[in-house]
Amino acid sequence: MSDSASMTTTPPITIEHTPGQLSLTLSGVLDLRTTPEVLDQLAHIHKPLPKLIRADLSAITGMDDCGALVIFQLRRMAEKHGCELELAGTPAHVRDLLAFLRVDDPPRSAGAKRPRPGIMTRFGMKTIQVWDQSGRHVSFVGEVTVTLLSLLRHPGRLRLGDTVLYMQRVGVDALPIVGLISFLLGLIMAFMSAVQLQQFGANIYVASLVALAMVRELGPIMTAILVAGRSGSAFAAEIGTMKVSEEVDALVTMGFRPAMFLVAPKIIASVLVVPLLAMYSNIFAIAGGLLIGVTTLDLTVNAYMAQTMSTLTIFDINWGLFKSAIFAVLISTVGCFKGYQVRGGAASVGKATTSAVVTGIFLVILVDSILAVILRYWRP
Amino acid sequence: MSQEAVISARGLTMGFGDLILMESLNFDIHSGEIFVILGGSGCGKSTLLKHLVGLYKPMAGKITIAGMVLDPDNDDSFKRILSRIGVMYQGGALFSSMTLGENVALPITEYSNLKGAAVEELVSLKLRQVGLEGFEHHLPEELSGGMKKRAAIARALALNPEILFLDEPSAGLDPISSAELDTLILRLNRTLGTTFVVVTHELSSIFTIAERVIMLDKETKSIIADGDPHELKNASDHPYVRQFFNRQPEMER
Numbered sequence: 001m002s003d004s005a006s007m008t009t010t011p012p013i014t015i016e017h018t019p020g021q022l023s024l025t026l027s028g029v030l031d032l033r034t035t036p037e038v039l040d041q042l043a044h045i046h047k048p049l050p051k052l053i054r055a056d057l058s059a060i061t062g063m064d065d066c067g068a069l070v071i072f073q074l075r076r077m078a079e080k081h082g083c084e085l086e087l088a089g090t091p092a093h094v095r096d097l098l099a100f101l102r103v104d105d106p107p108r109s110a111g112a113k114r115p116r117p118g119i120m121t122r123f124g125m126k127t128i129q130v131w132d133q134s135g136r137h138v139s140f141v142g143e144v145t146v147t148l149l150s151l152l153r154h155p156g157r158l159r160l161g162d163t164v165l166y167m168q169r170v171g172v173d174a175l176p177i178v179g180l181i182s183f184l185l186g187l188i189m190a191f192m193s194a195v196q197l198q199q200f201g202a203n204i205y206v207a208s209l210v211a212l213a214m215v216r217e218l219g220p221i222m223t224a225i226l227v228a229g230r231s232g233s234a235f236a237a238e239i240g241t242m243k244v245s246e247e248v249d250a251l252v253t254m255g256f257r258p259a260m261f262l263v264a265p266k267i268i269a270s271v272l273v274v275p276l277l278a279m280y281s282n283i284f285a286i287a288g289g290l291l292i293g294v295t296t297l298d299l300t301v302n303a304y305m306a307q308t309m310s311t312l313t314i315f316d317i318n319w320g321l322f323k324s325a326i327f328a329v330l331i332s333t334v335g336c337f338k339g340y341q342v343r344g345g346a347a348s349v350g351k352a353t354t355s356a357v358v359t360g361i362f363l364v365i366l367v368d369s370i371l372a373v374i375l376r377y378w379r380p
Numbered sequence: 381m382s383q384e385a386v387i388s389a390r391g392l393t394m395g396f397g398d399l400i401l402m403e404s405l406n407f408d409i410h411s412g413e414i415f416v417i418l419g420g421s422g423c424g425k426s427t428l429l430k431h432l433v434g435l436y437k438p439m440a441g442k443i444t445i446a447g448m449v450l451d452p453d454n455d456d457s458f459k460r461i462l463s464r465i466g467v468m469y470q471g472g473a474l475f476s477s478m479t480l481g482e483n484v485a486l487p488i489t490e491y492s493n494l495k496g497a498a499v500e501e502l503v504s505l506k507l508r509q510v511g512l513e514g515f516e517h518h519l520p521e522e523l524s525g526g527m528k529k530r531a532a533i534a535r536a537l538a539l540n541p542e543i544l545f546l547d548e549p550s551a552g553l554d555p556i557s558s559a560e561l562d563t564l565i566l567r568l569n570r571t572l573g574t575t576f577v578v579v580t581h582e583l584s585s586i587f588t589i590a591e592r593v594i595m596l597d598k599e600t601k602s603i604i605a606d607g608d609p610h611e612l613k614n615a616s617d618h619p620y621v622r623q624f625f626n627r628q629p630e631m632e633r
Contacts, residue, residue, distance in 0.1 A: 032539060036493035064540045064572050065505050069498055097571050101505060114479065114517050344521040345476020 012060075013038045015045060021052045022083075024074075027059035030067025042073050049081040058089030068101050133341070140337050144267065147259040151268075162265035170231045171273030175280065178226055182281035185222060186210050186288025194297055203297040207307035210289030211282075215312055215320045219282040221368060224327035227274055228360035232335035235266055236356035239339025240349040248340075263336045267329060274328035275321040282320070315379075323371060330367060331360040386411040386543060386575055387432065391441035394424065394431050401427055403601040404441060407594055411542075414569055414576040414589050416609070418624065419596035425579045426470065428596065429547055432577065433467050434458060446542070463491070466536035470547045472528035474520040480507070480531050481516030487538040506534040509568075511560060526553040530561070537568070543575045544568075550582045562588045583627060595621055 012034050016023040022045070030038065055074055060067075071087070078085035090098075117125065151158055190206050197205055239262055242248050251258050286308060293299040338356040342348045385408035392405040401424035409415045417425050430436045432443060434452040443450040446464055448457045474483050484503045488494060494502065500516075507513045510530040520528055529549060536544055549565075550558040562585050568574045580586060586593065586609050593612070595605040597620065605612050605621040613625035 032488075032492045032494075036495070036498070039495070039498055065509070066492075066494075066502055066540065068505065069494075069501055072501060073498075093571070100509075100567050100571055102508065105508075344519070347477035 013041055015041065017045075017050075020050050021054055022050050024053065024055040025059065026055060026057055026070065027061075029062040030060060030070060031062065031064045032066045035066045035069055038070050039073055042070070042077065045077075047081070049077065049083050052084050052086065053078055054086045054088060056088050057094055058091060060091055060094055063094050063097055065097070065101055068098060068103060071098065071103060136341075137337060140340065141333065143259045144263055144333060144336075147257065147264050148267070150260075151264060157260060158268065159261065159265050163269045166266050166269035167273050169234070170227060170270050171277055174226060174230055174277060177230075178223055178277050178281050179284045181222060181226065182214070182219070182284040183288040185218065186214060186285030186290075187292055188288075189213060189285070190289035190292035191296075194292060198297070203293075203299060204303065204307050206289060206293055206297060207299070207304045208311040211286055211308040211311050212316065214282050214285040215316050217368070217372075219285065220278045220320050220324040220327060221364065223274060223278040223281045223324060224331060224364040225361055227270070227277065227328070228331045228335075228357050228364065231270065232331045232356045232360040233353045235332060235335030236338040236342075236352045237349055239336055240342035240352045243339065243342045244345060244349065258340075263333075266336060267332045270328040270332040271325050274331075275324040278320060278324040279317075319375070323368065326367060326371075327364045330363045334360045334363060384411050385409065385444075386446055387577070388444045389432075389441065390444075392431065392438050392443060393440040394427060394436065394438050400439070400601060402596060405603055407603065407606065409575065409577060410592075411575055412569070412573050414565065414578065414591050416586055416590040416593040417577065417579045417596065418581075418586070418593050418605075420598060420624075423596045423598040425596060426547055429545055429577070429579050433465060433545055434461070463539070464541055465543045465545060466539065466541035467545045468529075468532045468536040468547060468549060470551070472520070472525075472532040474528060474531055474535065476520050479517050479519055480512065480523070480534075483520070483531065484535050484538050487535070491539055506537055507531075509537065509564060510534045511557075526557050529553060530557070533561075533564075540572060541574070543577065546576065546578045546580075548579055548581070550580060550585050558582060558585060559588075561585075565589050583625065595624065 012026060012028040012030060014025045014027075016025075026038070028034070053074065074085055074087075077083075189210050193209050194203065194206050197203060197209075239248070242262070248258055248262075251261055290301065290304050293304045294301060335356045338352040338359070341355075342352045387409040389405055389407055393400065393403050394405075395401045405428075417428060419425050427436065431438055432445075432450075434450050437452065445461045448461055450458070450461060452458050474480070475486075478486070481500070481503050484506050485499050488499050488502060504513055504516060507515060510533050512527060512530055512534065515523070515527070515531075520531070523531065529552065533546070533549065536546075546565075550561050553561065565576055565578070566589060569576060576589070578589070590609050592607060593605070593609050594603050595612075596602075597604040604618050605616055609625060612621055614622070616622050616625075
């Protein structure tokens, strides 16, 4: 404590250059605080070096393994410039430390550095990885499918408590955010379209636009995106962390099938509640449109609702619900799959979580587009 | 070795919410000592350790380290205390995204003026001390449990702290590595004068390294033994303490 101040003022090394000999005197404490400066001074001794380096260690009062770096440095200097190194007056404690650190043992090589692959190698590795992963994805989907089908025959095997819990986490807990976002979405859609439609005196069609856009497309999509962000990520993080802490291994050795124990409740819960969430989202969006219709477009509540009802068909609603169910399967399967891919530690869990959300949303949009094309040719 | 107390606890009460684990503990840990905290499973040894390093706040009482009151809310003094201590956690707590070498180098590059090559050399010296030389570029996930423990000790040693806290260092190690670890602790204690505070169950390890032990008791929520383990083994007036050191099961009493 008190000696740290004096240490900084008097460097623990003095260097004397006499013809034919380089004399070094080390003194005081050689530790993490003082060693960097000593190493620095040693590195700046001007070359060429004389034939003999003589280091006097007798005045060293304390030394730790960091101080031992000085000895290493001296040895390297001597070896490099072909001179002789003489360590004089080594105190017992220093000798003790050097023996403990086995300084005479040749340093074992640190092993191959992690290779930093070139761009082509990385491209190739990534390609192989994607190929590899798609194989694993297929087998995962297969396993999950078999598990779900086996549930049809033995419904009792489903962990009901877990399923209800996930229904709450995915569905009930998401109600506030889904409600708020949908309400604002409906409001904005009505507001923006009103400006255009008003020019043609077509105010009433604001109701049709909001209802149709929400029920057929935006309701299921917005809900899916929110669920991917809230629950897909949670699934990946949960299973990933279980993987890291060997909980998944424990399940396997206890005779449980992880697909049945962990994945099935999540998928079934999602499939049950996400369509309901989408429905709920539609209602709030229509309420948002209604608010704009009544306040700025001089529509009555009755007229707005009548127009909404006459626009929507049962098919539209069913189609929206069907899409939501598909999205729910995609999001929950991807979330669980990414969780399964986790290997190693915390960083890997983070990657899996991000990937679960990104892949989930991507698949939702992709499948939605495909369904839109199918619908176009099925019911022109 | 001086008899000056480097850590002292006065009236330390710890617990969570309504649960009180230990009540008004008083003990001193002297500078340069190897001090072992003992007790049955679940009595709060690791919790006590976490109190001593400032991760948990005591319900009552105070802890002094190197003359400074341990107060995690006081940035200035807490930082000065932290610069004097090193902690090894039960599970290793190595950063999984970094290689072993990077794990050990992190505190060295952050808190010293050493340059690149010297840091690497020091890191390999640290790893040599724990018998892991040559594993610089391995990721923690590629190591066995025992190797992770030793790597964690190397990281705790990085800045040569005055006080080293080890939470179950030899649990899960084979007898040879465990004995090597004991030797390492003794050597560090002799060569660098490091004070050790160790939580452990390994009887052989306790008898080899411990200069002083305290034993915590769950029932009375207090310290039931304090002293040299060799003496306590036969001379303690507390049956539980003798039972512990002689490794006797509960029913044989």
